[in-house]
Amino acid sequence: MNKYIFVTGGVVSGLGKGVTAASIGRLWKARGYTVSIQKLDPYLNVDPGTMSPYQHGEVFVTEDGAETDLDLGHYERFIDDNLTRNSNVTTGQIYTSVISKERHGDYLGGTIQVIPHVTNEIKRRIALAGRRGTGMADVVIVEVGGTVGDIEGLPFFEAIRQMRKDVGDRNIFYVHVTLLPYISATSELKTKPTQHSVRELRGIGIQPDAIMARSERPVPDSLRKKIALFCDVEEEAVVPLVDVETIYDVPLILEDAGFGRFMESRLDVEPRNPDLARWREIVARIKSPKPRVSVALVGKYISLQDAYISVREALLHAGVSLGYDVEIEWVDSEDLEREGGVDRLAGVDGIVVPGGFGYRGIEGKISAARYARENKVPYLGLCLGMQVMVIEFARFALGDERANSTEFDPSTPHPVIDLMPEQRGIEEMGGTMRLGAYPCELVPGTRTAKAYGGVGMVHERHRHRFEFNNAYREVLENAGMVFSGLSPTGDLVEIAEIGDHPWMVGSQFHPEFKSRLTKPHPLFVGFLKAAIERQSGG
Numbered sequence: 366m367n368k369y370i371f372v373t374g375g376v377v378s379g380l381g382k383g384v385t386a387a388s389i390g391r392l393w394k395a396r397g398y399t400v401s402i403q404k405l406d407p408y409l410n411v412d413p414g415t416m417s418p419y420q421h422g423e424v425f426v427t428e429d430g431a432e433t434d435l436d437l438g439h440y441e442r443f444i445d446d447n448l449t450r451n452s453n454v455t456t457g458q459i460y461t462s463v464i465s466k467e468r469h470g471d472y473l474g475g476t477i478q479v480i481p482h483v484t485n486e487i488k489r490r491i492a493l494a495g496r497r498g499t500g501m502a503d504v505v506i507v508e509v510g511g512t513v514g515d516i517e518g519l520p521f522f523e524a525i526r527q528m529r530k531d532v533g534d535r536n537i538f539y540v541h542v543t544l545l546p547y548i549s550a551t552s553e554l555k556t557k558p559t560q561h562s563v564r565e566l567r568g569i570g571i572q573p574d575a576i577m578a579r580s581e582r583p584v585p586d587s588l589r590k591k592i593a594l595f596c597d598v599e600e601e602a603v604v605p606l607v608d609v610e611t612i613y614d615v616p617l618i619l620e621d622a623g624f625g626r627f628m629e630s631r632l633d634v635e636p637r638n639p640d641l642a643r644w645r646e647i648v649a650r651i652k653s654p655k656p657r658v659s660v661a662l663v664g665k666y667i668s669l670q671d672a673y674i675s676v677r678e679a680l681l682h683a684g685v686s687l688g689y690d691v692e693i694e695w696v697d698s699e700d701l702e703r704e705g706g707v708d709r710l711a712g713v714d715g716i717v718v719p720g721g722f723g724y725r726g727i728e729g730k731i732s733a734a735r736y737a738r739e740n741k742v743p744y745l746g747l748c749l750g751m752q753v754m755v756i757e758f759a760r761f762a763l764g765d766e767r768a769n770s771t772e773f774d775p776s777t778p779h780p781v782i783d784l785m786p787e788q789r790g791i792e793e794m795g796g797t798m799r800l801g802a803y804p805c806e807l808v809p810g811t812r813t814a815k816a817y818g819g820v821g822m823v824h825e826r827h828r829h830r831f832e833f834n835n836a837y838r839e840v841l842e843n844a845g846m847v848f849s850g851l852s853p854t855g856d857l858v859e860i861a862e863i864g865d866h867p868w869m870v871g872s873q874f875h876p877e878f879k880s881r882l883t884k885p886h887p888l889f890v891g892f893l894k895a896a897i898e899r900q901s902g903g
Contacts, residue, residue, distance in 0.1 A: 375562025382434030387443035391616040395639035401502035403494035411457040430801025433557030486523035541573035613885030665726035679880035683889035698729030715896030718750030743895035751871025762844035811849035825874035833858035868895030
């Protein structure tokens, strides 16, 4: 079995194609099939690694060290599989590859054109995404970024159009996600934008097999019938996707609408009963009334919460596993640099300081770490959050406010955080950091080791250039810092914690990237347990 499902978008961007693709993946996984998901991004950047979080949101890092679109986080969280660098393809990568081949003479002097050379490269990348060891995934789901009609997306649409001829009608399925806008003046949902979007799609040779109709309000059957008639799809293939309380409800909505069975029928697959019992149980827990625990997330990009989407989801996963709703207070780290700014942290049960780059807002993050240490508030530092925890503790232990990272103050007399040796001399910015999964040995008896359940070794994903300076390991250890996770050689500090504190832990890696709805990350669970205990006065 080797089936391809393509997810495209129309009318406007940001409709949730990524969650739709991930949810479709969940339906096939629930039926026992192997699944791979890929995002085709039409922008010219090679990857999102050098893009501002304000423009692109979070950069998700795969196990093999690729900086990718945040939708890959959705994919992994829904299908509960690790994806690879082959799961995110950009126009920049496609053209780089084609031009490189041309320079090497691979095209035998031919004229290089979008068709067939660029489209062939796109199809080659789609095939790569389907590889699973020595074989292929049963189902390959491909999301095309942007919306139909975007000029930069045309080569991708042409490539997926050609795929129908390449693999055959019974092995390919097109899903189109559109918007049904609500006109308040007339109290109507309008189908015309969807009709125009499908007409545009059909104009480039793609007839959708199913339409996901995104809406803020319930969609009456009369509108479903109208969309089916005007867009030439079967009525059961028009699935309303109304705004939901949790994105994890979407696979259940699709399944309950009969969409799983419809895909099986159209793809000529023997029907199977999906195993979604545990997923349903967890989603029911998410939506049920629960006590709340409050967490301040102190970041510098909080005006676009998608910059911290994996952190937010990891907190949700841990919270629901403990029977709590996590109420996130989004705190701009620059606000904490103003007089009295740390008062915003008063009353929260825990503090999370996530990753980031650049000096802006750093002193605010350091203030958050100081507040957590002095007031015994549970603290979880992620990457930069671990580094600011070290800087703050060093200022306290050394009695010198000049202690810093050389990223922020190259002339600091106490560079407790410094550039990794292998990063020195690197000039190119894209894809040159310490990226991907690396091993970490846990020190028995530490809070971190207990949180992980007593395992000796873990593998976690990194994205950084700077690290703890070992010249300060002994002095900070003597002052009460515990180095609870180290690289196997012992030369890199992976996890640090404060001994005299209920929970103050910082990891140089990004644990949020490996959290799943069905497998919440141990560090987030340990952190929330401490926050709940503080709330209850324990």
